[in-house]
Amino acid sequence: MSTDRVGIIGIGQSEFRSRRDDASYPELVREGVALAMQDAGLDFDAIEAVVYSLSPDAMVGIGNAERLGVDAVGGRNKPFLRINNGGATGISAVAAAYYHVASSMFDVVLTAGADKIGECGDSQTVLNKIWDPSYERPLPLGTINMLAMSAVRYMQRYGMTEQDMARVTVKNRRQAALNPKAHLRKVVTIDEVMASRTISWPIKLLDCCPQSSGGAAMVLASERFIRDNHLDAVWITGVGHSAETYWMGDRMGNNPTAEHANAYALGRSFEKSYRMAGITDPARQVQVAELYAPFSNTEFHAIDAARLVAQPGESIARLRDGEFELGGRIPVNPSGGTLCTNAIAVTAMARVAEVALQVWGRAGAHQVMGARLGIASGNGGDHQIFGTMVIEA
Amino acid sequence: MMELLGRQEVWNITYDHALGETASWFYTRIRDEAAIYGRRCAKTGRVLVPPRSFSDETLLPTTEWVKVGPGGRIEAFTMVYERFNNLPEPPYAFGYVLLDGADTALGGYFKGIDLTNPHVAAEKLKIGTRVTTRFAADRKGEMLDFWFEIT
Numbered sequence: 001m002s003t004d005r006v007g008i009i010g011i012g013q014s015e016f017r018s019r020r021d022d023a024s025y026p027e028l029v030r031e032g033v034a035l036a037m038q039d040a041g042l043d044f045d046a047i048e049a050v051v052y053s054l055s056p057d058a059m060v061g062i063g064n065a066e067r068l069g070v071d072a073v074g075g076r077n078k079p080f081l082r083i084n085n086g087g088a089t090g091i092s093a094v095a096a097a098y099y100h101v102a103s104s105m106f107d108v109v110l111t112a113g114a115d116k117i118g119e120c121g122d123s124q125t126v127l128n129k130i131w132d133p134s135y136e137r138p139l140p141l142g143t144i145n146m147l148a149m150s151a152v153r154y155m156q157r158y159g160m161t162e163q164d165m166a167r168v169t170v171k172n173r174r175q176a177a178l179n180p181k182a183h184l185r186k187v188v189t190i191d192e193v194m195a196s197r198t199i200s201w202p203i204k205l206l207d208c209c210p211q212s213s214g215g216a217a218m219v220l221a222s223e224r225f226i227r228d229n230h231l232d233a234v235w236i237t238g239v240g241h242s243a244e245t246y247w248m249g250d251r252m253g254n255n256p257t258a259e260h261a262n263a264y265a266l267g268r269s270f271e272k273s274y275r276m277a278g279i280t281d282p283a284r285q286v287q288v289a290e291l292y293a294p295f296s297n298t299e300f301h302a303i304d305a306a307r308l309v310a311q312p313g314e315s316i317a318r319l320r321d322g323e324f325e326l327g328g329r330i331p332v333n334p335s336g337g338t339l340c341t342n343a344i345a346v347t348a349m350a351r352v353a354e355v356a357l358q359v360w361g362r363a364g365a366h367q368v369m370g371a372r373l374g375i376a377s378g379n380g381g382d383h384q385i386f387g388t389m390v391i392e393a
Numbered sequence: 394m395m396e397l398l399g400r401q402e403v404w405n406i407t408y409d410h411a412l413g414e415t416a417s418w419f420y421t422r423i424r425d426e427a428a429i430y431g432r433r434c435a436k437t438g439r440v441l442v443p444p445r446s447f448s449d450e451t452l453l454p455t456t457e458w459v460k461v462g463p464g465g466r467i468e469a470f471t472m473v474y475e476r477f478n479n480l481p482e483p484p485y486a487f488g489y490v491l492l493d494g495a496d497t498a499l500g501g502y503f504k505g506i507d508l509t510n511p512h513v514a515a516e517k518l519k520i521g522t523r524v525t526t527r528f529a530a531d532r533k534g535e536m537l538d539f540w541f542e543i544t
Contacts, residue, residue, distance in 0.1 A: 021397040021399065022397060058404065061404065124478075125477065125478045125479050128477075128479065133408070133410040133412075134412045134413065134416040134443075135443040135500075135536065136500055139487060139500045139501070140473060140477070140480045140485065140487060141500070142477065142480070145473060145487075148471035149469035149471050150469075152471065152515075152520065153468075153469055153520065156519070156520045197474065197475070198472075198475075198511055199473070199474065199475040200475065201471055201473075201511040201514075201515060202511075203471075245449050247449070247497065248469075248489065248498075248500070249442070249443075249468070249489045249497045249499055249500060250441070250498075252469055252497075252498045253497045253498045254439075254491070254496040255496075256497075257450065260469065
């Protein structure tokens with residue numbers, strides 16, 4: 001492994017809303033790119049390669065929409081690679097950009113993308129199509145139903161209640177209200193979450209992420225380039241990915257390797273990131289976390305998998321105690337997280353971007369005071385492909 | 394504020410998917426015998442349902458058909474109250490069942506449950522509850538030929 005570190009030198013996030021009728025898809029990509037380039041203080045000639053962040057085409061309704069993105073990212077005459085890892089796409093794209101630089105093949109790499117889920121308005125039809133046509137497609141599967149079944153198993157194993165789930169939404173909405181980029185910024189109460197209509201029990205409307213439109217981009221560079229050009233940076237010190245079986249029914253039954261209540265491969269991915277970053281006691285060393293959790297219940301198994309608590313299920317009581325709030329022991333999703341903003345192609349990139357802003361001390365009203373080390377995660381596939389990172393000042 | 398225009402696009406694509414030998418055998422048994430079979434991994438002994446031609450754990454071909462069920466226990470469930478495009482009219486309940494003799498769980502609908510009150514229904518469907526597999530009288534050889542009912 002190269003001893004030269006890889007730094008983040010530019011971050012751009014558009015505002016996220018249901019619809020962006022003022023911008024076409026490539027124009028929305030360009031918006032995030034322009035902000036990241038401005039943040040990095042570089043012009044496009046400095047960018048040596050582009051990693052393009054785009055999850056299923058059917059969400060934007062454009063086949064292989066990365067082709068339209070080439071112009072928006074200034075990709076002409078440059079290496080250009082699309083990454084699609086479902087919900088994990090954004091963090092996988094940052095990881096691919098990291099590999100470009102860590103390999104010493106490139107000094108400066110741009111990663112960017114956008115999504116317009118609000119124009120699809122039918123994301124569960126798209127997500128039903130991720131199930132295999134041989135066996136499971138005729139069932140009414142979608143990501144909500146899949147993660148409702150994870151919630152049911154988590155309830156049975158660890159005693160999570162619907163009120164516990166509501167507490168996650170209340171926390172994240174309160175934090176999103178401080179983040180001008182977030183999509184859902186209205187503060188809600190436990191009673192309001194509990195009174196919202198049931199979608200797939202135990203998941204209610206206010207336990208769900210929105211369908212967001214927006215773009216994001218990041219510029220990564222080698223330590224040598226950063227030093228030679230006297231640039232400011234934060235550092236990616238841990239990178240992990242891990243996958244588990246496609247078959248949801250194999251994550252239950254007799255002695256499953258990956259239990260569907262939990263996020264088994266997310267835990268394995270965090271182990272890899274922590275080992276690389278030299279983190280031995282995450283519950284003491286991690287100061288801020290942006291964990292991909294599109295439904296309130298999934299924040300618990302993400303906190304468990306990141307080992308921010310001593311054992312799985314302890315996240316429920318610790319969240320109730322306020323440990324994961326802004327101002328608490330380890331703030332989780334101070335941006336409001338995926339629960340408040342989900343433009344799928346860049347959602348997991350936003351997790352990395354938000355942690356980078358935190359350890360940089362540039363997160364604004366939702367800044368975690370004094371944070372120097374943070375973690376980010378992304379979940380993709382049918383709860384089966386996970387990416388994680390450690391970011392340090 | 395300028396006038397912003399849009400246009401509607403519909404994707405409607407028909408695929409004729411081949412199911413392969415393993416799934417074809419599974420569905421013909423459902424159609425002709427009203428029975429569910431899994432595939433055993435010789436190395437671990439685990440019976441995979443729905444049947445797969447190879448184990449994702451040992452990466453070896455599975456070697457034997459094993460009849461499973463019709464009894465089993467609920468491993469996961471949800472009750473859906475929201476209408477989604479191209480999915481059934483709500484409410485409905487479905488989930489995963491570990492059939493007797495199997496090691497992995499099979500998806501299917503739960504029928505015969507009053508879904509008026511989700512909390513009452515959730516108690517009836519709780520993990521570990523015994524169910525049996527029911528088969529349609531007129532079977533086409535597909536997943537919707539069978540469903541689960543509480544015994």
